[in-house]
Amino acid sequence: MSGARPDEIILTAAIVGAEVMREQTPWVPYTADEIAAEAVRCRDAGAAVIHLHAREPDGRPTQSAERFQEAIDAIRARTDVVVQVSTGGAVGMTPEERVGPLACRPDMATLNCGTINFGDEIFENARPVMRRIAELIQKAGVVPELELYEVGHIDNAMALAKDGLIAAPFHVQFVLGVPGAIGARPEVLRFLVSQLPPQSTWGVAAVGRHQMPMAELAAELGGFVRVGLEDNVYLDKGVLAEGSAPLVDRASKLVRAKGRTPVTPTRAREILGLPSG
Numbered sequence: 001m002s003g004a005r006p007d008e009i010i011l012t013a014a015i016v017g018a019e020v021m022r023e024q025t026p027w028v029p030y031t032a033d034e035i036a037a038e039a040v041r042c043r044d045a046g047a048a049v050i051h052l053h054a055r056e057p058d059g060r061p062t063q064s065a066e067r068f069q070e071a072i073d074a075i076r077a078r079t080d081v082v083v084q085v086s087t088g089g090a091v092g093m094t095p096e097e098r099v100g101p102l103a104c105r106p107d108m109a110t111l112n113c114g115t116i117n118f119g120d121e122i123f124e125n126a127r128p129v130m131r132r133i134a135e136l137i138q139k140a141g142v143v144p145e146l147e148l149y150e151v152g153h154i155d156n157a158m159a160l161a162k163d164g165l166i167a168a169p170f171h172v173q174f175v176l177g178v179p180g181a182i183g184a185r186p187e188v189l190r191f192l193v194s195q196l197p198p199q200s201t202w203g204v205a206a207v208g209r210h211q212m213p214m215a216e217l218a219a220e221l222g223g224f225v226r227v228g229l230e231d232n233v234y235l236d237k238g239v240l241a242e243g244s245a246p247l248v249d250r251a252s253k254l255v256r257a258k259g260r261t262p263v264t265p266t267r268a269r270e271i272l273g274l275p276s277g
């Protein structure tokens with residue numbers, strides 16, 4: 001994996017998401033202040049990267065540059081984490097809406113590399129949409145993280161590379177276990193990793209009860225890890241996590257037991273080839 005020593009690991013905290021609402025857990029942050037406080041707690045627990053969504057005050061997901069700017073300013077005033085904005089947004093948003101946060105000078109932005117069933121809905125990333133969002137990420141000078149939910153998404157990503165819309169080394173997040181897409185199974189992860197071009201960095205974000213087992217496996221296989229309320233609201237069976245920080249703390253302990261040490265944001269920037277913060 002490019003840039004990282006075998007003992008190093010980047011932990012990402014997905015602290016907001018676009019789907020989880022207060023009705024499911026009171027611990028999901030909505031306002032800029034709440035988001036920044038959670039980012040600080042996650043940094044203290046070992047996260048170097050914050051995967052960011054934004055909400056309206058009533059919790060509705062939004063990709064508005066204004067809301068993202070408020071959240072990013074609040075985060076940057078309080079901590080040094082790498083800020084990775086979502087360009088996935090929520091199901092049903094238009095591509096133009098989804099790229100709103102690119103105006104906010106984030107450190108990284110997600111690039112979703114294919115369409116999937118997303119629960120009972122469809123998360124639509126037709127190839128022209130992918131190409132357009134990739135082009136806008138490139139124009140904004142932002143480093144993309146490739147969100148891959150299915151095997152064929154690797155091929156989609158490579159087609160973007162062939163068109164010059166993304167460049168190696170690729171930073172990949174395998175998002176596994178979305179209902180309607182490929183499951184979070186060990187053999188699935190092993191196969192996906194085997195298909196990546198050399199020098200790629202990769203991490204796993206597994207949904208629901210698969211979050212921690214897949215974090216452990218990623219640590220064993222040399223990958224990075226994403227945890228947080230966006231993907232899973234439970235710390236243990238039937239026990240809500242009191243925010244994303246307890247999930248980062250749990251992941252940090254699991255990966256340390258596998259001989260991996262969570263890196264600081266400064267080191268994560270070096271590993272990911274980002275400008276220093």
Ligand code: KMH
Nearest residue numbers: 018086087088089091110
């Ligand atoms: N909310 C999902 C439909 C991303 O952040 O780029 C898409 C998502 C991916 O969360």
Ligand code: ZN
Nearest residue numbers: 017086088230
């Ligand atoms: Zn997301």
